[in-house]
Amino acid sequence: MRISVGVGVKGIKKAYKGKPVLIDATFAANPGKCVGIVGSNGSGKSTLLSILAGVRKADGGDFLCEDVDLLRCPGMIPRVIGYVPQGEPLMEELTAWDNLCMCCDKRAVKKSLSDGALRLLGVDGFLKVPVRHMSGGMKKRLSIGCSVVSNPKILLLDEPSAALDPVCKENIRRYLEAYKREGGIVVMATHDAQDLELCDDCYILKDGILQAYSYDGDFHKLAEALM
Amino acid sequence: MTNVSGYFFAQLKRALKLAPAQFLADFLICVCAGVLVYLLVAQGAAEAGGTKYRIGMVGDLSDSYLGFGIAALQEMDDSRFMIELVGMPEEEAEDALARGELYAVMRVPDDLMEAVVSGENDSLITYTAAEGQRGLGTMVMGEITEIASTLVTSSQSAIFAMQRVLLDRGRGEELGRATDRLNLSLINLVLSRSGFGEVEILGYADGLSMELYYFCSAFLLFLLLSGLLNCAFFVRRSTALTQFLKARGVGASCQIAGEYLAYLCLVCMGLISLSLPVALLLERGMFGIPEWEGMGAYPFWGFLRTLLPVIFMFAALQFFLFEAAEGIVNGILLQFLCGIGMGYLAGYFYPAAFFPERMQTVGGILPAGAAARYVEEGLSGHARAASLVAVFAYFTLFFALAVLARKKRIGRE
Numbered sequence: 001m002r003i004s005v006g007v008g009v010k011g012i013k014k015a016y017k018g019k020p021v022l023i024d025a026t027f028a029a030n031p032g033k034c035v036g037i038v039g040s041n042g043s044g045k046s047t048l049l050s051i052l053a054g055v056r057k058a059d060g061g062d063f064l065c066e067d068v069d070l071l072r073c074p075g076m077i078p079r080v081i082g083y084v085p086q087g088e089p090l091m092e093e094l095t096a097w098d099n100l101c102m103c104c105d106k107r108a109v110k111k112s113l114s115d116g117a118l119r120l121l122g123v124d125g126f127l128k129v130p131v132r133h134m135s136g137g138m139k140k141r142l143s144i145g146c147s148v149v150s151n152p153k154i155l156l157l158d159e160p161s162a163a164l165d166p167v168c169k170e171n172i173r174r175y176l177e178a179y180k181r182e183g184g185i186v187v188m189a190t191h192d193a194q195d196l197e198l199c200d201d202c203y204i205l206k207d208g209i210l211q212a213y214s215y216d217g218d219f220h221k222l223a224e225a226l227m
Numbered sequence: 228m229t230n231v232s233g234y235f236f237a238q239l240k241r242a243l244k245l246a247p248a249q250f251l252a253d254f255l256i257c258v259c260a261g262v263l264v265y266l267l268v269a270q271g272a273a274e275a276g277g278t279k280y281r282i283g284m285v286g287d288l289s290d291s292y293l294g295f296g297i298a299a300l301q302e303m304d305d306s307r308f309m310i311e312l313v314g315m316p317e318e319e320a321e322d323a324l325a326r327g328e329l330y331a332v333m334r335v336p337d338d339l340m341e342a343v344v345s346g347e348n349d350s351l352i353t354y355t356a357a358e359g360q361r362g363l364g365t366m367v368m369g370e371i372t373e374i375a376s377t378l379v380t381s382s383q384s385a386i387f388a389m390q391r392v393l394l395d396r397g398r399g400e401e402l403g404r405a406t407d408r409l410n411l412s413l414i415n416l417v418l419s420r421s422g423f424g425e426v427e428i429l430g431y432a433d434g435l436s437m438e439l440y441y442f443c444s445a446f447l448l449f450l451l452l453s454g455l456l457n458c459a460f461f462v463r464r465s466t467a468l469t470q471f472l473k474a475r476g477v478g479a480s481c482q483i484a485g486e487y488l489a490y491l492c493l494v495c496m497g498l499i500s501l502s503l504p505v506a507l508l509l510e511r512g513m514f515g516i517p518e519w520e521g522m523g524a525y526p527f528w529g530f531l532r533t534l535l536p537v538i539f540m541f542a543a544l545q546f547f548l549f550e551a552a553e554g555i556v557n558g559i560l561l562q563f564l565c566g567i568g569m570g571y572l573a574g575y576f577y578p579a580a581f582f583p584e585r586m587q588t589v590g591g592i593l594p595a596g597a598a599a600r601y602v603e604e605g606l607s608g609h610a611r612a613a614s615l616v617a618v619f620a621y622f623t624l625f626f627a628l629a630v631l632a633r634k635k636r637i638g639r640e
Contacts, residue, residue, distance in 0.1 A: 053474040056638055078476035085474075087467030093241045102237035103475065132463075146471070 006030035007154060007185055012061035014047055021047050025061070025210040027203055029154075034176065034186040036199030038213070040226050043205045045189035046086060049156045052187065053083035065154070082152035086159050088139045089146065092132040096123060096142050099131065104149045117148040120175045137168030144172065148179070155179060157188040161195050169194055193219045231481045234472065238489035245459050246493060250500045252456050257449075257501060281311045281328065283320035286335030382413040434607050437578075438516045443530070443602055444575040449501065450538060451570055451595055453494050454545030454562040460490055461549040461558060469637050479633040483546070483626065491542045498538065502531060518606075533605040536618045537598040543625035544594055550632040569595035594621045 012025040021044040029035045039045045050056045052063055054070070054077035063070045070077050090099050100109045100118070112118040113127075123145045126138055134142070140160065148155060155176075161169045169192075176186055176198055188195060196202060202215040204225055215222060288294060297312055312333075315323070323329040389409055393402055435443065472482055506524035508514060519526045548565060552558035572586060573579065573595035579587050590596040601614035 050470060053470075055470045055473045075476070077474065081474065083471060083474035085467040085470045087465050089465065089468040089471030091237060091241055091468070092463045093244050094237060098237060098240055102233050105233075143471075 006033075008062070008064040009052065010062045010064065012048065012051060012063070013059040014044070014051060014056070015059055020208045022051075022058075022205075022210070023208040025205070027201070027210060027212075029185045029187060029201070031183040031185060032180050033200040034180055034188065034198050036196050036202045036215070037187070037189045037205055037210070038191070038196070038202060038222065038226065039189070039205035044208060045205055046158050048205065048210070049083070049158050049187065049189055050085070053077065053081055053156050055083070055085075080152060081154045081156060082147035082150070083156045084143050084147045084158060084160060086162070088131075088143050090131045090139060090142060093130065095128050095130050096134075096138075096145075097127045099142060099146055100149055103146045109149055112145075112149050117151075117175065117179070118145045120178055121145050121148075122171060137164050137171070140164055140168065141171065144175070152184075154185045154187065157186065157190075159190055159192075160188060161190065161192040173198055193217075196222075231477060231485050234477055234482065235485035235488050238486050239492060242460060242489045242493040245457075246496055248459065249457055249493065249497055253497050253500055256456065280330040281313055283323060283329045283332040284312050284314045284335065285317040285320045285332060287337045288314050288335060385409065385413070435603060436517045438514060439518050439606065440578060440603075442514060442516055443606060444599070446530075446534065447537065447573075447595070447599055447602065448566075448570050448575045450494070450498070450534070450541045451575070451598075452562070452566040453497055453541070454548065454566070455559060456497060457490065457493050457545075458549075458555065458559050458562070460493055462555050466636055466639060469633065473637050479637060480630045483550075483630050483633050487543065487546050487626070487629070490546060491539070494538060494542050498531075498534075502527070530602075530606065533602055536615060536622070537602060540594060540598060540618050540622040540625070543622045543629065547625040547629040547632065550629045550636070569593045572596065573599050575599070594625075597621060 006029055008028045010026050012022050014022040025048055027035060037045050051058045054074045058071055065080055068076060113124045118124060121141045121144060123142055160172055196215050202213045203210050204213045320332045324332055386406060386409055390402060393405060506527055509524040509527050548561045549558040552561045572590035573593055574590060579590050597617040601618050604610045604614050
């Protein structure tokens with residue numbers, strides 16, 4: 001079990017040049033659960049995740065984890081959260097191994113490769129390959145690997161399946177299921193129906209307001225709700 | 228949790244992977260620049276060699292002594308590189324002067340030799356310049372003519388006097404040899420006139436010789452433009468990585484510090500790759516720098532030590548420019564414009580002392596000017612703390628601006 005209690009996001013606010021992007025965004029997630037955030041392009045999904053990852057500052061609100069407001073203790077965030085941004089946070093000239101060693105000490109990387117997340121993601125198969133020679137799927141798996149190599153309690157994923165082939169999607173889905181089983185909390189922004197199947201709770205972000213949505217597998221209905 | 232040292236070592240590894248290609252680029256650019264400079268200098272010298280003041284000589288040039296003197300000037304004297312004496316009829320010379328084909332006409336009066344033989348100095352060579360030539364050159368030529376005229380008449384008078392004395396004393400057999408000896412003494416006196424006065428060269432910027440000034444400027448320009456040579460370091464940088472690092476606890480200032488140190492290593496490696504052949508050439512005395520004459524490459528290593536703060540500052544400047552620019556192409560253009568513009572104003576191409584006072588002031592305030600002042604003061608042994616403080620102030624400013632630009636980039640969608 002990675003975490004004993006859940007996390008709570010309460011009243012997150014954010015505005016760009018006076019225009020509100022997030023208005024009192026609130027949700028909760030328990031250990032072993034996955035929360036999906038759906039919204040049209042530019043709706044503020046990435047902004048919400050980047051605020052929770054400590055990359056951007058919120059105008060207000062709390063992000064509670066084990067009775068600590070992470071937004072007020074940003075030094076705690078790297079210990080608790082793994083963040084996978086939309087692009088690939090990798091150095092193109094370096095190998096997978098070099099990129100992993102940048103994120104964590106070598107012993108932890110080796111351990112994870114032998115029996116941990118990196119093995120599940122299949123990163124051990126292309127350790128010596130420079131990033132610039134990797135496929136999109138390999139890069140995405142390595143990006144996730146870089147985020148989870150230090151065993152975070154909460155994983156924030158920004159559109160993890162965008163532009164990936166079905167095999168790679170399945171590979172990532174299997175890993176996320178395993179991560180959940182171990183008690184990790186996943187929060188992902190997505191447009192992908194397959195990703196949503198993995199989610200225990202679904203939220204729609206529209207006009208800056210985050211509201212719960214009961215996803216029943218009907219993607220057309222979801223698209224209509226977003227319009 | 229990612230730490231700064233881990234990020235620095237990853238960037239250093241990246242820099243090392245880029246280094247061989249960068250060294251090759253450094254080498255090729257330096258070779259191309261060297262060949263270009265050599266060709267320009269050679270062409271300039273050839274043009275300068277071809278540009279002579281043509282001076283028409285009219286009048287009675289039949290006297291063998293006068294002809295000998297003119298021939299000596301044309302064949303042996305340093306003035307042969309600047310002045311071409313052309314004998315021609317008076318009318319033709321006047322027409323050529325009017326057409327601008329001649330710079331001036333020197334007129335040898337018909338009775339010059341008779342006057343000289345009789346010991347009179349009244350009949351002198353006259354110098355005529357075209358109308359409107361009232362510049363310093365004309366004045367100098369006028370003076371030279373007067374001196375030449377006096378020398379010719381005086382020396383000829385001396386020769387004839389000496390010949391008359393020998394004949395009067397019945398030593399006619401010595402006439403030829405004694406005339407030759409006196410002629411040679413007089414010619415030596417004329418040709419060695421550079422010893423007449425002492426020339427004091429003030430030098431450029433804190434008294435550096437022209438050679439050392441340009442040597443120093445070439446290195447400063449190389450450092451200022453090294454951002455262009457090392458631009459591969461700034462290619463393929465993703466905003467996602469900066470955001471990821473921020474989430475891992477590596478903030479904007481730590482990111483910039485890690486990247487800057489790795490970049491600094493790349494710049495230093497480039498400088499060392501350039502310095503080794505330069506040191507070899509210095510050992511062989513190829514640059515002819517008067518201040519370092521006979522000392523081999525020893526003073527050069529001291530010069531490199533002096534450059535250290537400037538390397539820090541220029542690397543920070545390049546880092547800031549690439550950080551502030553949108554995309555690599557804009558970054559390269561910005562580097563080029565800033566480098567060339569600042570280098571020009573700071574006197575890297577021409578000594579700043581040649582520029583108007585206002586330009587000198589602006590050039591001195593700019594980072595390139597502050598760097599040049601600091602290095603020149605160091606080389607001339609008049610190092611001032613204020614110059615070093617100015618260099619470090621610029622370094623701090625550019626580093627801080629780079630951090631601000633990175634913060635802005637991290638917050639971008």
